[in-house]
Every structure is written in C-alpha cells, then in structure tokens.
Amino acid sequence: MNIINKVTIRHMRQNKRRSLVTIIGVIISVAMIAAVTTLGVSFLDLMVRQEISKNGEWHVQYEHVNKQQIQAIKQDGATEKVILSSGGYATLEGSTNAYKPYLYFQNYDEQGLAQFPMTVSEGRLPASEEEVAISSVIQENIEMPVQIGDQLTVEIGQRIHEVEGKVLTQTDSLQISDGQSFEKLDNLETKTVTITGILDRPEWEPAWSPGYTVVGFIDKNKLDESETFDAFVVVSKLKTGLYDHAKTFADDNGIEKVEFNSDLLRYYGVTGNDRLRLTLFSLATIIMVVILIGSVALIYNAFAISVSERARHLGMLSSVGATKKQKRNSVFFEGAVIGAISIPIGLLAGFGGISLTFVFINTFIEDALNISEKLELVVTPSSLLLSCGISILTIFISTYLPAKKAAKISAIDAIRQTEDIKLSGENLKTSKWVRKIFGLEAEIGLKNAKRNRKRYLALVFSLVISIVLFLSVTYFTDGLKQSMEMVRSDSQYDLQISGNGVGESDLPKYRQLQHVTEATMIKSTWAEALIEPERLPERFAAQLETGEVALEDGKFRYYVDIHGLDDASFEVYAKKLGMNAETFGQGSLKAIVIDQVSYEDAASGQFVQTKTILSDVGDAIDLYSQPYDEAGEPAEKERLSTFEIAALTNEVPMGVETAVLGGLNVIIPEKAFEQLKLTDDQFMHSIYAMSTDPIATQEAIEEQNDMTIQVQNVYRQRQQEEQMILLMSVFTYGFITLISLISIANIFNTISTSISLRKREFAMLRSVGMTPKGFTKMIRYESLFYGVKALAIGLPLSIAVMFAMHWSLGYTFQYGFTLPWMSILFVVLMIFLIVGAAMLYATAKIKNDTIIESLKQENA
Incomplete structure (x- = not known):
C-alpha cells in the first residue's frame, strides 16, 4: 500500500462519523438493489413453481398428432421431453350432481404421470391401459360409491354440441338450458378398467367442468396408427424463438393445431407478445435507472462532502509532491475501501431483509394469490452479479466527480480554502x-x-x-x-343466477338465502344505435380513417346493451351518482350511459381504456332492433325508442359487464322497459348476488335441483x-x-x-x-x-x-x-x-x- 492510500485510511479513521455515515449510505443502497433484484427473481420462481404444480411443466402442445408425427416431434432438435395425453367422456351412472353427469378420462404415458401434478391419497397410479385412478370427489357425488379394486365398464367418447356440431372440452360447461341438454356423446368405445388409486381433485380440473377426472394410462409401445394424441413438449432451450419454431414445425409436419403454455413461459421471461416484452423490459430499465440515480444521490453527497472536508489535507499532499493522479486515486481508493466493507454487508442485509419479509408474507400469500406454494429466497448468480455490478457502478459514479475535483485542488487554494x-x-x-x-x-x-x-x-x-x-x-x-x-x-358479484326459470318474483327468495348480503336483478336486452362520426371517440375515429371500420348511411352502428335494474338497486345506483331515481320514471325515457371502458384489443394485444362515445348529458340516442327475414338476411331496422342521456359515468353497477369499443352500456330502471315495447322473448332476467360464503350459497341453490336455472360462481x-x-x-x-x-x-x-x-x-x-x-x-x-x-x-x-x-x-x-x-x-x-x-x-x-x-x- 502506497503512502497516499495510507494517509487516506488514516483520514477516514480520524473522521469516523462521516466515514460511518457514508458506509451506512452505501449499505442501504446495496441492500435496496439486492432486495429488488432478489424479490423479482424469487417472485418469478414462485409463479413458475405454482404454475407447474397446477398445470404441469410443459412448453408446447401439439394437438391430435398420430404415431408418425409423434416420432417427428421426438426427433426435433428443440425437444427435450415428450408427454402423450388423450381424453374422453363417459356417462357417470348414479351421479347426484346434475351439472356433472360425466367421467372425464385423462390418460397419460409414464412420463406424463410423473410430469403432471397429481396427489395420490390412497392406492397408486395406473401402470397399464386397463387401470385407472379416480378423483376422490366422485365417491362423494355418486349413489353407490366405488372403491379400489372395483371394475368399471364404460363407453368413452367425445362431447358434441348437437346444434353447432363442435367438439366440447373440459373448459366448456354443460350445454343445458331449461332442463334440456344440447350435447351428446359420440364415437363411443367400450372399455373395462380397474380402479387402482384415489386422487385428490386435480388443480387443472375446472370447477365448472361437467366431468369428474379419471386418470388413465397410455402404453407408448402399443400405439395404434389410427389413434391421435396430444403431445406436450418440454423444450431443451427456453428462448423466444420457440414460438416461431413450433409453428413452422407444425406446418412442416401437417399438425393442425399448436398451443403454448403461455403463463409458464411468461414467468420464465419468454413471451410471444412483443408488446408485453417491450413493456416489461422498458419498465425494468426505468425502475433500475431510478434506483441507480437514487443510490448515486445518496452516496455522491457523502464523497462530495468528504472532499470539501479534506480540501486542506489534499492541498498539503499537493505541496509535498502528490500528483493529480495520486489525489484523484485517493478518492477512488476511499470509494473502494467503503465498497469492500459495504457491498458484502449490504448484500447480506438485502437478502436477509427480503427473507424476513417472505416469512411474514407467506402467512397470508396463499389466500392473497390463491396458490399453494410459498415464497422462497432465490439468489441466482445473475442476480448476485447484477446487484454487485450496479453497486460498484453506483460507487464509481458517486466518486468520479469528487475525484476530478480533488485532482484540481492546488496547494495555495486548499490552504486558503477559497475553492x-x-x-x-x-x-x-x-x-x-x-x-x-x-x-x-x-x-x-x-x-x-x-x-x-x-x-x-x-x-x-x-x-x-x-x-x-x-x-x-x-x-x-x-x-x-x-x-x-x-x-x-369487471364482475362485481359472487354469483350469477340465470336461465328461463328466473323471473321478476324470484329476487326476494334469493335475497333471503343464508350468507347473501346483497342481490340485484337485471332485466337485459340489446339493440342498435346509429352514431354520427363526430361523436365517435378518438380511437374509433382513427379506425374509421384507416378503413378498419365502415359507416352505414353516414353513421356508425353501435351495439347497445340495455340493463334494467330492479327498483331498489337502481335507487342505490342513482344515489351513488348524486341523482334522483324518481325522475327516471317520469316523461320520456332517460338512461345512464357508461362512457368509459377497459378491454383487450384483439388486433394489437393491448389493454385499452377509452371513452365509448363523445356525448353530453341531454343528448338523445335512437334505439333500433334488427329483424331478419325468412332467409336469415337482415331486414329493415325497426325503431324501438329514443332515450335521453341523463348521466355519463364510469361507475358500473353490480352485474353489468362493460362493452368493448363500438358498444354502449345503458342503465335504466326495470319499469322503463315498458317504453321499449319488447316481447317477453326479447329480454332475459339474471340475479347477481354477493355472499359471505359463495360456495355454501351455490350449494344451497343447486340443492333445489331446478334445471331451468344455471349458477355461475366468480367469487374465486x-x-x-x-x-x-x-x-x-x-x-x-x-x-x-x-x-x-x-x-x-x-x-x-x-x-x-x-x-x-x-x-x-x-x-x-x-x-x-x-x-x-x-x-x-x-x-x-x-x-x-x-x-x-x-x-x-x-x-x-x-x-x-x-x-x-x-x-x-x-x-x-x-x-x-x-x-x-x-x-x-x-x-x-x-x-x-x-x-x-x-x-x-x-x-x-x-x-x-x-x-x-x-x-x-x-x-x-
């Protein structure tokens, strides 16, 4: 160590208070940087583990592939693992739940049984195509419970929508209305299987799915040329190019459909949405710059003050022959010493602080995020290097200007202290x-x-x-x-009760159910309105100029959702807006218009918040119905009514889901529906309820066994x-x-x-x-x-x-x-x-x- 550095260390010891303040400042800065980077890495790790525990670890899914295509997938250089899966439905004899009349056979090969999350509560997983493991909830919802060792003889096939002819999956709820089913099982194959295990209900089984999960086995050595499977692929290298590669590979091999595990890939930092990636990277850059500037500001002042205090000391060094480089390096050396002490302590403080935070947060994170995994401290080499690199860069920037200043201090100016x-x-x-x-x-x-x-x-x-x-x-x-x-x-309710069995007289009955705290009935229909170009919002006007949308008779067609709230609910809603509900039942038709909406634009992938229409209170809008002739072609529009805009608001009442651009939500009292001159088949009733225990309330409604109503639970x-x-x-x-x-x-x-x-x-x-x-x-x-x-x-x-x-x-x-x-x-x-x-x-x-x-x- 040269004499200049020795003198610098002695000066730091003599000014312990200032040195300690500087060290503490750097420790805080480093701890903050380390905590932020570690928090980001640890939270992504949590989401990755949660997604894997819920839906399994896979990246690309090739649907309906045959034996030859499966072989091509295995030979693809981007493939690390291939999991085969198939599914089918069978009628569950003796089901006590009218909304779940099926068994859903989800079959996996040996790799899939290990890769997909399944918890065996009793027995074991299947090991041959003649064995299955069933969900434990089946035993609770069947007249004659089955046990391990029992045999089931079933006819397995596909759910087909009888009207539309499309194949239905587990994400499609039971197609039923007014007690009449609109689906059937087709392409049936009889199969006898033995129950070898009982599973906890899988996370990947949707609550609204009509089939209870049964896990079967696929023997890869017995694949039939005529059979098709879904192939789930774990890729060898996670990079953005996997999206284009998978699509190209599918086209080259005649695979009709390819899907991606978008949630898991997003948590890995791989996304096919360039806008989302650009958002994430630019936000991360801005936040890091903000932290860096804050850290520099915190540390810079300490070194600037240090140089001011050491002005005479540096001048004396200059008078005995110290060069500009030596004086400059003395400040850099002071920064290096402080960094050597502060960075390790700061890293430990940051990691320790965030670890203690995780201990506190893990006590309620399961309910907050509806997850089963816990936050764990994850320190990767890249996050450690990033924390150290930013901290070193921060200290260097903080010392650079004071070091330059120190180099310029002359002996005379320093001793006279006139600088x-x-x-x-x-x-x-x-x-x-x-x-x-x-x-x-x-x-x-x-x-x-x-x-x-x-x-x-x-x-x-x-x-x-x-x-x-x-x-x-x-x-x-x-x-x-x-x-x-x-x-x-924008669902502001726990339960939606709808169907032809719901009428105006049913609201008091549902309001009196145990746990229900609030309920409203909405009578709804839709109509059309023709809006002048000057009343179109900016985003819509831009689409009009580019030709993306077109005018009809010089105006643009809007779809209008008309919602009639029951009297009590409308009175509460109007009062919230500072209006008198009684004025809406007098004279001409008056309505409240939701003039601001948020939606995802399908073309750009952006989430947009915009005005729906450029109108003022007091403006009038004509409503039309669109009838169709016998050939199914649009006939001449029929005028329904004209309403006056009584208020424009972004306050959405419970049960109303806002429209996208080109649509309007109109709120009126239910009694005002009489002015629309509609027949009974042109509107529907729905009841929306808030409950302190939505699950129990749903069960109470379903126990009525009324097949003319449907219950949707959005509480979770x-x-x-x-x-x-x-x-x-x-x-x-x-x-x-x-x-x-x-x-x-x-x-x-x-x-x-x-x-x-x-x-x-x-x-x-x-x-x-x-x-x-x-x-x-x-x-x-x-x-x-x-x-x-x-x-x-x-x-x-x-x-x-x-x-x-x-x-x-x-x-x-x-x-x-x-x-x-x-x-x-x-x-x-x-x-x-x-x-x-x-x-x-x-x-x-x-x-x-x-x-x-x-x-x-x-x-x-």
Missing part, C-alpha cells in the same frame, strides 16, 4: 425585490447559498432526486394498479384479483416507504453536514450583530429558497419520468395520462417540512457554540 467560495459581484447578485418583500435576512440567506454554489447545488440535487424518486415510484405503483384493474374482469377469480392488487400494494408502498426514508436521511445528512461546515460563516454573522431571531429567520428563508429551487427542477423531471413510464406501459395498456395531483401536493408540503426541520435541527446543534471557537474552526 468553494465565489465572491464575484455577478455571482452574488440578487433581485432588489427579495429584500423589499422578505427582508434583509432573506437576502443574506440567498447570498449565502450563492457564495458556496457547489454545496448549494449538491443540496438542491438531493432534494430533486428525492422528489423524482418518490413521484416516480408512486406513479409506477398507480400505473400498475390501473393496469391490473384493466386486466381484471374476483377474490384472487382483489387480493393480488392488495399484495402488490403492500410491496410497492413498502418500496415507496424505503425510498422516502432514504431520501429523508439523505437530506438530513446533507443539510446537517453543510451547516456544520458553515460554522465560521454563521459565527461571522453573529459577530457583526445578527440576533438569534434574525438568524432563525435567515435559515427559514434559506430553507424556502432550497425548497422552491428543488421543486422548480424536480417536478418537471418527475413529470418527464412519469410520462416515460406511461409510454412504456402504453405498449400493452392504453389509458389517458393523468398527473397524480395529490402525490404532487404531498411532495410540495413534505419538501418544505423536511428541509425546514433539517435546517432547524442542524442549526440547533451549533446554536450554543461560542463565536471565538467557531471562527477558529478549520476543515481538516
């Missing part, structure tokens, strides 16, 4: 209005800031970074929440979406809190150190007669100047960063850019509060210092 003080008249010039409006103390405070411009800018820089960090992370959080709101379904999906947003809010607001605490600590450290270095300056002012009251007034105005300057720079920068985030999200989610005014107001108040508190805290520490001792102070 930071600029006394030219031009630099100290202030407006005459400052003294007239605020007084002499304010002018002195402003001149104090101008005298040491670099220290003044360093403090303003800290404030600006704090503003940008807080507003950026807040906007990022709000943007993610809004994006998730756009993706989630809606609960998962809501708790996902809640969990994300916990993480993001935790991050905001961390950013805020770091920013506050940075500001306090910078201001207190700056005040400490100005002891001589303050002592001179007191020695020429400045009173304690005047001194306090000067500090307050100086705080005001710092805050105003920081806000003048920080707010525009923050808006630019927020717009960049909005642009990034715009690749996948399209919604209007709005400023978070409440967050901006909060920042303005907090900046003045923090700066003022920090200035008062720092000056309180030097208030009792004597003038003589302060004048003798040297920054050595």
